[in-house]
Amino acid sequence: MAAKTEALAVKATAPRRHLRIHPAFLFLTPYLAAMLLFSLGPALYSLLISFATFKKGVPVFFAAGLDNYITVFKDPFLWPAFWNVIKFVAISVPFGIIFVVFLSLLLHARVSHASNAFRTLYFIPAAVSGPALVLVFLFTLNPDLSVFRSFLHMLGFVDIKEVVNNNYAPFVFTLMGFYVGAGSWVAIFYGALQGIPEEIIEAAIIDGCSPLQLAWLIKRPLIGRYIAYMALNVLAGNVQLFVEPQLMSTVTATISKTYSPNLLAYDYAFKRGNFGAGAVISVMMMIIGVTLAYVVIKSTNFYSIEA
Amino acid sequence: MQTTESKEKTPLQRLVFAIFGRHPRLNGMTGIGEVIRWAILLIFAVFFIMPLVFLLIGPTKPYTAWYDRSLSPLHIGSLSGYVTAWNNIAMFGEGLIGKWLVNSLWYSASSVLLSIAIAIPSGYVLATMRFRGRQVIMWLTLISMILPTSTLVLPLFLEMSAAHLVDTPWSVILPSAFYPFGVYLAYVYYSTSLPKDLLMAAKVDGCNDWQLFWYIGLPMGRVLIATLGFLTFNSAWNNYVLPFYMLNHKELYNLPLGIASLMNAQAGSPGFLRELPINEPEKALGGLIMIIPVALIFVFAQKYIVSGLAAGAVKE
Numbered sequence: 238m239a240a241k242t243e244a245l246a247v248k249a250t251a252p253r254r255h256l257r258i259h260p261a262f263l264f265l266t267p268y269l270a271a272m273l274l275f276s277l278g279p280a281l282y283s284l285l286i287s288f289a290t291f292k293k294g295v296p297v298f299f300a301a302g303l304d305n306y307i308t309v310f311k312d313p314f315l316w317p318a319f320w321n322v323i324k325f326v327a328i329s330v331p332f333g334i335i336f337v338v339f340l341s342l343l344l345h346a347r348v349s350h351a352s353n354a355f356r357t358l359y360f361i362p363a364a365v366s367g368p369a370l371v372l373v374f375l376f377t378l379n380p381d382l383s384v385f386r387s388f389l390h391m392l393g394f395v396d397i398k399e400v401v402n403n404n405y406a407p408f409v410f411t412l413m414g415f416y417v418g419a420g421s422w423v424a425i426f427y428g429a430l431q432g433i434p435e436e437i438i439e440a441a442i443i444d445g446c447s448p449l450q451l452a453w454l455i456k457r458p459l460i461g462r463y464i465a466y467m468a469l470n471v472l473a474g475n476v477q478l479f480v481e482p483q484l485m486s487t488v489t490a491t492i493s494k495t496y497s498p499n500l501l502a503y504d505y506a507f508k509r510g511n512f513g514a515g516a517v518i519s520v521m522m523m524i525i526g527v528t529l530a531y532v533v534i535k536s537t538n539f540y541s542i543e544a
Numbered sequence: 545m546q547t548t549e550s551k552e553k554t555p556l557q558r559l560v561f562a563i564f565g566r567h568p569r570l571n572g573m574t575g576i577g578e579v580i581r582w583a584i585l586l587i588f589a590v591f592f593i594m595p596l597v598f599l600l601i602g603p604t605k606p607y608t609a610w611y612d613r614s615l616s617p618l619h620i621g622s623l624s625g626y627v628t629a630w631n632n633i634a635m636f637g638e639g640l641i642g643k644w645l646v647n648s649l650w651y652s653a654s655s656v657l658l659s660i661a662i663a664i665p666s667g668y669v670l671a672t673m674r675f676r677g678r679q680v681i682m683w684l685t686l687i688s689m690i691l692p693t694s695t696l697v698l699p700l701f702l703e704m705s706a707a708h709l710v711d712t713p714w715s716v717i718l719p720s721a722f723y724p725f726g727v728y729l730a731y732v733y734y735s736t737s738l739p740k741d742l743l744m745a746a747k748v749d750g751c752n753d754w755q756l757f758w759y760i761g762l763p764m765g766r767v768l769i770a771t772l773g774f775l776t777f778n779s780a781w782n783n784y785v786l787p788f789y790m791l792n793h794k795e796l797y798n799l800p801l802g803i804a805s806l807m808n809a810q811a812g813s814p815g816f817l818r819e820l821p822i823n824e825p826e827k828a829l830g831g832l833i834m835i836i837p838v839a840l841i842f843v844f845a846q847k848y849i850v851s852g853l854a855a856g857a858v859k860e
Contacts (some may be wrong), residue, residue: 259675260753271679271721275700276688282706283699291642296706314619317658340588343581351582358589360846361596364839367784368804372831375807376602377595382610382824384598416592424846470690479694480784487808489760499694503789506698523691530690540686 248400280523286516296512305478305513309505312514314495321406322497326475329411333471334464341426341460342452348431356427360420371484374413375401375437402491414471429460462537471535476525485520498522547574556595602828610824629829632821636806643795644802645833651713651798652780655720659776661767663723667730668761672743673753682731689724693785708768715790716798720780726772733768771848778838797830805831 290300307317340359344352365373376382379397381391394400401409408499433456451468482496483503493509495501498518506515534540576617598617602610605621606628633641670678670685704715738761746756784800791797807830809822 244593245642259673261673261675261678263753264665264669264757265681267662267721268727271662272684272688272724272789274703275719275722276724277684277698279703282703286699286702340585343584346581347578348704352585355585355589357590357843357846361839361842362592364778364842365596365835366782367834368807369782369800369831369834370806372803372827373595373599376598376824376828382617384594386617416595420592473690474692477692477694483788484804484807487804499698502698506701512702516702519695522695523699526691527693529689530687532827533690534683534686 283516283519283523285332287513287520289513289516291512292512301513305511307518308511308514309517312501314501315498315518317493318495318498318501321403321493322476322478323408325407325478326472328407329414329475330468330471332411333415333418333422334468336415337422337426337467338457338460338464340419340423341430342456344423344427345430345456346448346452356420356424359423362416362417363420365417367480368484370413370417371481371488373408373486374416375488378409386483397489398491401485401489403493403496406482406485406492406496409485410475410478414475418471425467426460426463429463430456433459462539466533466537466539469529469537471531473526473533476529477522589729597837599828599831599835602795602823603832605825607823607825625825626829629825631855632823632826633806633830636809636822636826637794640794640797640802641830641833644799647713647797648781649801651716651783654717655774655780656776656785658717659723659726660772661718662721663726663772664730664762664765664768665757666727667732668734668757668765670727670731671734672740672756672761674736685724685727685731689728697785697789700786704790705752711796713796716783716787719786720776723776726776729764729772729775730768733765738764763824767848769844772844774841774848777841781838782834799834801828803834806830 268544286296287297287305288301289296289298290302290304291297344355375397377384378389378400380386380394380400383389389400437449437455437459441451446455477499478497479499482492482500486492486494486496487498495504499522502515502518502522504515505511505518545854601618601620604625605619606625609615609619609621670682700719701710704710709715709718742760743756746760751759782800783798784804787798787801788804791801794802797805806822806827
């Protein structure tokens, strides 16, 4: 017993006496190194690059002054790129929420094996991403060969260029995002609905609550914070649109090569060889991204920092 | 009571109740409600599944049949179509597809190991210890977890290019060491499922911090490791944005980049490539090779993955 307390006393004071670094940092060093190398480092480096000129691919730091920023802000493609993303977000966020909540309430209305089977079916497209997703949609939206071609003909489409183009792009990308993401969100919402205590529902029914009132007055407020969580997460993700327009613009040529700000950054860096201007857009998108992430964390209390 | 309840409603309202109603005894239109509910659920199922079914039967028929209006889009050709499509893909760049598969496998395997090995101890420490700087690390983790890859990829490219690592496998594998979502999941997992008393008891028995992690934290994290394994494999296998920026040589491509170059095989390539028989069936097969491994994992491990996704959200 005496030996034990002695050992404890030694343990308690030893780290303070010998080294001032908390042992937690032994575990965290690889992670912090990775964060510095692959997140904070590149972020700061691109801020530096945004003020640099390039001579034969080698950066000359601070040589550009504000030139890169002026180039970007005078670019006639900058505002359209931002406008495209604004349209996409304005459509995709409400669309996603309405249908995900609708489907979750519908599936939860009567819990059965069938609703579990539907949930699994809805979840499978989560496995489709990047080029495979674009491929699936280039087939599905092509009135010549789509599995839904009679439906597309009914809507009056005869050529893929009438479906996949700059005008319809916000809807096309919304549909693609919904196709991939809806299943996961339905699973999350369904889980949240199942978390509502049975007593609350029973009490509501005894008090004369109708099924619709039950869905709207009892279930919806209880999953309300999930709605905010989904809205902000989808928003934060969709603002950074890149892969879908990039691939579609190379395959169909009816989608602009500078459709979104991230695509414009790519265009500056690799098509026009102006890394400085590309970095300017990256810095802008980082500021937007970090701000949105901060709002997500602050306004939904989903992410807890204290255990 | 049931009848008075439904008497006050218009037929339309009663129908809506019947569709959403959890307790059918409360209204008189259960039958119709159930039919409509099923119809809506089926329409969505068709939307989610039919494009994939179509992709699955795509390689069975020659591309002329794809455009044949007299055939149903769901017309199934013969299984030998798969062999033909595969042989045609294999001709692309003299067997590039094999290299892409091998690259994808080893890039993904290394990324999975690297990200899990780093994320688990970090999450464990953030959950079990209190120290200066912890808040800052949590905030940086949360923010970078919400920030999508496409935001940081150009800066990352500029950095890799300064380090002369562009167009090497390292430029694709090393960044996966930073996996904030994994750290957060590990943190949530350990702060909810690791009893504090157990750690205290072991500490009293003379375990040091490393032994606590190695003998208690790690063995208790099996479910966590499985969940992280699924999630990291999925994102590494489907990784497109990063390799798209980093890799130039077709021999270094992973599967997603390779599939993308198959998709462009006709559209933007110089004349001689147009002679290659890369058409719809070949593209569909390429897409399937990319989708099927992940889809299988998803169907069989749905519970783990959803619990992982929800853990990012739910903290009770």
